[in-house]
Amino acid sequence: MLTMKTAVVLTALLSSALADPKVVQMEVERRPSTQRMAQLSKRDDVANVTLSNAIFDGLYFVNVTIGRPPQMVQLQLDTGSSDIWFFGPGSCSSSSQCRGGEYDPSESDTVEIIGRGDFFIRYGTPGSRVEGDYILDSLSIANVTVQNLTMAYATRARAVTTGIMGIGFPENEAIVALGGDPYPNIMDLLVEQDLINTRTYSLYLNDLDSKYGTILFGGYDRARFTGPLRTLPIQPESDGVIRSMTVAWTSLAITDGDDTTRITSGSFAEAALLDSGSTMSLIPDELFEEIVDRFDVITDSQGLGFASCETLEDDDLTLDFGFGGEDGLTIRAPMRQFSLPVWDITGDPLEFTNGERVCQLGLMPQSALGLPIILGDTFLRGAYVVYDLDNQQISMAQIVYNAVDSDIVEITEEDNIGEGPVITGVSVTQTATGAPAPGYEPTSTGSVSESESDDDDDEDAGIPSAQVPGLLKSIGVTGISMLAGMALFALR
Numbered sequence: 001m002l003t004m005k006t007a008v009v010l011t012a013l014l015s016s017a018l019a020d021p022k023v024v025q026m027e028v029e030r031r032p033s034t035q036r037m038a039q040l041s042k043r044d045d046v047a048n049v050t051l052s053n054a055i056f057d058g059l060y061f062v063n064v065t066i067g068r069p070p071q072m073v074q075l076q077l078d079t080g081s082s083d084i085w086f087f088g089p090g091s092c093s094s095s096s097q098c099r100g101g102e103y104d105p106s107e108s109d110t111v112e113i114i115g116r117g118d119f120f121i122r123y124g125t126p127g128s129r130v131e132g133d134y135i136l137d138s139l140s141i142a143n144v145t146v147q148n149l150t151m152a153y154a155t156r157a158r159a160v161t162t163g164i165m166g167i168g169f170p171e172n173e174a175i176v177a178l179g180g181d182p183y184p185n186i187m188d189l190l191v192e193q194d195l196i197n198t199r200t201y202s203l204y205l206n207d208l209d210s211k212y213g214t215i216l217f218g219g220y221d222r223a224r225f226t227g228p229l230r231t232l233p234i235q236p237e238s239d240g241v242i243r244s245m246t247v248a249w250t251s252l253a254i255t256d257g258d259d260t261t262r263i264t265s266g267s268f269a270e271a272a273l274l275d276s277g278s279t280m281s282l283i284p285d286e287l288f289e290e291i292v293d294r295f296d297v298i299t300d301s302q303g304l305g306f307a308s309c310e311t312l313e314d315d316d317l318t319l320d321f322g323f324g325g326e327d328g329l330t331i332r333a334p335m336r337q338f339s340l341p342v343w344d345i346t347g348d349p350l351e352f353t354n355g356e357r358v359c360q361l362g363l364m365p366q367s368a369l370g371l372p373i374i375l376g377d378t379f380l381r382g383a384y385v386v387y388d389l390d391n392q393q394i395s396m397a398q399i400v401y402n403a404v405d406s407d408i409v410e411i412t413e414e415d416n417i418g419e420g421p422v423i424t425g426v427s428v429t430q431t432a433t434g435a436p437a438p439g440y441e442p443t444s445t446g447s448v449s450e451s452e453s454d455d456d457d458d459e460d461a462g463i464p465s466a467q468v469p470g471l472l473k474s475i476g477v478t479g480i481s482m483l484a485g486m487a488l489f490a491l492r
């Protein structure tokens with residue numbers, strides 16, 4: 001009797017321990033894509049398309065609350081930067097719009113302002129900059145509260161649409177770029193305050209059609225990927241320091257059903273940022289050209305591509321990204337995850353003259369914006385990605401879409417997350433996350449100029465227009481550079 005009772009108690013204890021891994025899981029929400037709109041003026045077979053508001057499309061948000069009483073803000077989740085900031089009172093400009101709400105430090109009982117005017121960050125998005133004050137306050141995500149976290153509220157912001165939750169390495173904090181010392185950021189404090197065991201998180205962006213994905217701090221979920229989870233070392237910058245989520249990308253192939261064509265050479269090896277804060281993926285120009293030719297993509301002078309949705313959304317098509325060399329891992333990213341629908345300003349689908357729907361290609365040539373190679377959300381929707389800041393490793397596996405089950409594994413210090421040895425075949429150096437490329441002119445990409453004027457109400461200034469041949473006899477694409485989406489990784 002006693003034995004049995006003990007067994008029951010033990011089982012209960014055991015199952016409660018299993019049911020409660022030390023993890024923090026939150027939903028990430030993708031903005032509805034109906035905001036990606038185009039103004040179409042059409043005469044005969046010639047059309048001009050002006051895309052607007054596309055900047056909001058495809059961003060992944062989390063809800064967090066700051067301070068006491070809690071003030072809710074929505075932040076964009078960003079693996080490409082390491083600071084958390086939100087809009088403060090009066091910080092909006094026309095190019096920022098303060099989506100996601102504001103935080104007012106005077107309303108928080110728990111705030112301590114620790115650095116007035118000391119916060120300054122620029123992102124890869126052309127013309128972006130944020131200035132503000134550093135604070136200590138509490139931040140609540142999902143079911144936990146992190147006390148005494150260093151964050152910032154903006155006093156001025158430009159060309160950034162929402163506050164940002166950067167979850168990268170402390171070495172990449174904006175203050176370090178300005179010569180300061182890193183502070184313990186959210187990943188550090190989640191561990192220090194015993195809410196998770198290790199500085200790790202798993203990102204599951206899910207399907208383009210799904211509104212929600214998840215981020216799981218301190219664990220991974222076996223129900224959300226298939227095949228082996230394999231591990232790559234994160235690659236350093238030229239000074240040997242690891243600051244960004246950079247891996248060695250070593251091949252690209254196009255698969256159409258049973259037919260796979262590799263479009264990279266055997267020696268191809270590039271440093272690629274796995275950046276959740278970038279809506280598009282930026283790839284070398286020659287690879288972009290191959291894809292453009294293959295899928296009848298119409299491009300404008302800035303490298304924006306448009307194609308028939310039907311062509312891109314073929315379920316047999318994948319872009320196969322290989323990492324770590326010949327014996328490395330491959331993610332077969334479905335082509336449809338790179339197909340971003342475009343509506344006209346009245347909310348009707350934008351169509352070519354032959355009646356096929358227009359989709360924007362979720363790839364851009366890297367040189368167009370002078371930015372590093374980025375595997376952004378369009379790629380990340382094809383993978384389950386475990387970021388391990390403690391071991392400076394990234395593990396990836398093929399994603400399972402719309403998983404309903406959950407099989408969460410807590411990551412402890414001793415864990416080797418991936419299957420098999422770490423893939424160390426190929427090393428690369430990240431050289432491109434610093435200042436924009438020489439000669440790079442933010443003004444050449446449209447409305448967000450580097451002028452020092454405070455009020456940048458120049459939404460339509462200097463917009464380049466391109467006439468490009470395509471399914472329409474001619475389609476002119478005008479707009480602002482940001483219609484390519486945001487590129488949120490910290491510039492130094």
Ligand SMILES: *[C@@H]1O[C@H](CO)[C@@H](O)[C@H](O)[C@H]1NC(C)=O
Nearest residue numbers: 019020021022023025143144
């Ligand atoms: C938070 O919720 C997760 C389940 O999502 C649970 O495993 C974890 O123990 C919870 N943490 C705390 C501090 O309650």
Ligand SMILES: *[C@@H]1O[C@H](CO)[C@@H](O)[C@H](O)[C@H]1NC(C)=O
Nearest residue numbers: 026027028029061062063074
């Ligand atoms: C965030 O909060 C808003 C408003 O309460 C809600 O509609 C939305 O679903 C929430 N999103 C997430 C990711 O929790």
Ligand SMILES: *[C@@H]1O[C@H](CO)[C@@H](O)[C@H](O)[C@H]1NC(C)=O
Nearest residue numbers: 041042043046047048465476
């Ligand atoms: C397209 O834009 C060009 C340049 O702005 C203009 O000259 C042309 O008339 C426009 N075409 C249509 C069909 O609106």
Ligand SMILES: *[C@@H]1O[C@H](CO)[C@@H](O)[C@H](O)[C@H]1NC(C)=O
Nearest residue numbers: 112114136137147148149150
């Ligand atoms: C918060 O951190 C500061 C310095 O980092 C420290 O002086 C203070 O005691 C901390 N407060 C709490 C409540 O932990």
